[in-house]
Amino acid sequence: MSVVSGFSRTQVGIVGAGPAGLLLGHLLHLNGIDSVIVENRDREYVIDRVRAGVLEQGTVDLMRAMGVGGGLDRRGLRHEGVHISFGGRRHRIDFAELTGGKAITVYGQNEVVRDLIDARIETTRPLYFNAQDVRVSALDSPMPVIRFRHEGVEHDVQCDFIAGCDGFHGVCRPSIPEGLLTIYERTYPFGWLGILAEAAPSSDELVYTHHDRGFALFSMRSPAITRLYLQVPPDESIERWSDEAIWEEMLTRMTTADGWKPNVGRIVQKSVTPMRSFVAAPMRHGRLFLAGDAAHIVPPTGAKGMNLAASDVLVLAHALKAFYETASEEWLECYSTVCLRRVWKAQRFSWWMTTLLHQLPGESRFDRQRQLADLDYLTNSRAAMLSLAEQYVGLPSEVLFTSVGLQPRLPDPSPG
Numbered sequence: 001m002s003v004v005s006g007f008s009r010t011q012v013g014i015v016g017a018g019p020a021g022l023l024l025g026h027l028l029h030l031n032g033i034d035s036v037i038v039e040n041r042d043r044e045y046v047i048d049r050v051r052a053g054v055l056e057q058g059t060v061d062l063m064r065a066m067g068v069g070g071g072l073d074r075r076g077l078r079h080e081g082v083h084i085s086f087g088g089r090r091h092r093i094d095f096a097e098l099t100g101g102k103a104i105t106v107y108g109q110n111e112v113v114r115d116l117i118d119a120r121i122e123t124t125r126p127l128y129f130n131a132q133d134v135r136v137s138a139l140d141s142p143m144p145v146i147r148f149r150h151e152g153v154e155h156d157v158q159c160d161f162i163a164g165c166d167g168f169h170g171v172c173r174p175s176i177p178e179g180l181l182t183i184y185e186r187t188y189p190f191g192w193l194g195i196l197a198e199a200a201p202s203s204d205e206l207v208y209t210h211h212d213r214g215f216a217l218f219s220m221r222s223p224a225i226t227r228l229y230l231q232v233p234p235d236e237s238i239e240r241w242s243d244e245a246i247w248e249e250m251l252t253r254m255t256t257a258d259g260w261k262p263n264v265g266r267i268v269q270k271s272v273t274p275m276r277s278f279v280a281a282p283m284r285h286g287r288l289f290l291a292g293d294a295a296h297i298v299p300p301t302g303a304k305g306m307n308l309a310a311s312d313v314l315v316l317a318h319a320l321k322a323f324y325e326t327a328s329e330e331w332l333e334c335y336s337t338v339c340l341r342r343v344w345k346a347q348r349f350s351w352w353m354t355t356l357l358h359q360l361p362g363e364s365r366f367d368r369q370r371q372l373a374d375l376d377y378l379t380n381s382r383a384a385m386l387s388l389a390e391q392y393v394g395l396p397s398e399v400l401f402t403s404v405g406l407q408p409r410l411p412d413p414s415p416g
């Protein structure tokens, strides 16, 4: 039986403690803005979920400037390039040389979320895990409300604004009245089978492989853990894949003519993910602002999802800060427009990487030769390599760090 605990009040109610919600909460904290974060899963589940691994240069710079980059600086792996493999040969694209020193950092989303939860707890601002029956209402009034049950107690949080950071399957987007959102969607006729293996990475950088049997991706999480993906049918059952079958297929697709291949080790996690492109626009209804996967999904081939979540909340934090400091709603009004410019460029890039590298069922001989010509052009033209590099490391931010009171910081030099 639950009891009513009454009402509480906050400036910004945040639904979801993934990267978007936690980063937003901390940006607001650094600007003296109060928030309550409400998450429907438990802390371990949120941290253990295996997902993204690649952080753009701008996401790394943002976390560092926010004072939450310590783990990233100690355990993140800076990569100054990436390999594109096709026809049995690897071709390196040198990000640092092409973009004036920019790079990506491989640091698991688990670690990002763990670091942000620690930072939130240190602020002593409220963060509820395991919240049940989370609902949002009065979205187009000046005081929207988040309701939920926590440890048997009903909570009613009155907010100035609500940030819907509750991912693709959350409650915020479906709470917007029907007909107000335009949905843009594309599903792909394949998915990714992903594994984590106890094996030292055999390459210092990621390898994206185009192969007649389908796409494969070599990545990593640490000097002892390799992360690998295989293109599979979209509804593939993971039970159909024994560990031996996974390794055989990985090695068949990834081994190159010079003998490079991933190291084999014990598989400690495996799952299948469907692939879709999705945008809901506008990313705002009244006083509800959607951010991250709640508003858009990209196929993971461009490694953009978590990075887009970070750029959305940087724009949102800036808009909220401007509102509280000057009562101006100008930035809140253009939040969706500003975010969607970046979102659509990331959508285009992720779609392009996906269609460049995967086997498309039913493709014609013409399509196949065009794909190979695209790969040949990409790996031999400086202009094409630069285009990939500048998008992969991340296009410039829409909002300056200084506009949310942050100063750029150098990496933390302290060892391990």
Ligand code: RFL
Binding pocket: 015, 016, 017, 018, 019, 020, 021, 038, 039, 040, 041, 046, 050, 051, 052, 053, 054, 055, 109, 131, 134, 165, 166, 167, 168, 169, 170, 171, 192, 194, 273, 291, 292, 293, 294, 300, 303, 304, 305, 306, 307, 308, 309
């Ligand atoms: P999240 O991470 O889904 O967090 C949403 C949170 O909201 C909670 N929630 C609710 N809370 C309260 N009430 C409700 N009713 C709720 N419903 C849901 C959820 O439990 C969760 O904690 O969304 P957010 O914060 O927008 O972050 C987005 C990223 O998680 C996502 O875009 C990335 O993981 C995508 N992605 C990648 N992104 C990158 O930038 N680089 C990568 O290398 C990369 N690789 C990947 C990826 C995603 C993958 N999968 C599994 C989809 C690789 C893969 C395989």
Ligand code: PHB
Binding pocket: 051, 052, 053, 054, 206, 219, 220, 227, 300, 301, 302, 303
């Ligand atoms: C990962 O390391 O999980 C990863 C890397 C690159 C991608 C997607 C996922 O494009």
